[in-house]
Amino acid sequence: MYLTKEVKAEIFKKHGGSESNTGSTEGQIALFTHRINHLTGHLxxxxxxxxxxxxxxxxxxxxxxxxxxxxxxxxEKYRILIKELGIRK
Structure with missing residues (x-):
């Protein structure tokens, strides 16, 4: 599977502040971006x-x-996040 516990933990650690902070907006956006990139490659x-x-x-x-x-x-967090993730807007 492409999204293991370790990958999720790394995403939330980098963007959400900590591995256990899975509800943060930044962490959720980063996780969705990872999933979107995977599905785009599949399609x-x-x-x-x-x-x-x-x-x-x-x-x-x-x-x-x-x-x-x-x-x-x-x-400010919005601008930093879209720059880090490479999201167009």
Whole structure:
């Protein structure tokens, strides 16, 4: 599996502050970005996988909502996070 406990812990440690802070907005956005990148690679190989495509669109929408929330709460954290993750906006 592409998303092991260790990978998740590393993502939350880097972006969420600590491994146990799994509810932080920054950590969730980073986790969604990791999953989006994985699904995008899968869809490049399997372009007729419509269920995965639908899941990807839903995940992008969730990430967009969290990014809007973070932008409203703390614009500096938002700018730093999109630069680190390489998200266009």
């Amino acid at each position: 490049k190989k399997n372009h007729k996988d419509y269920n995965t495509e639908r899941s990807l669109v839903a995940l992008v929408g969730k990430r967009r909502s969290l990014l809007d929330y973070l932008k409203k709460k703390d614009i």
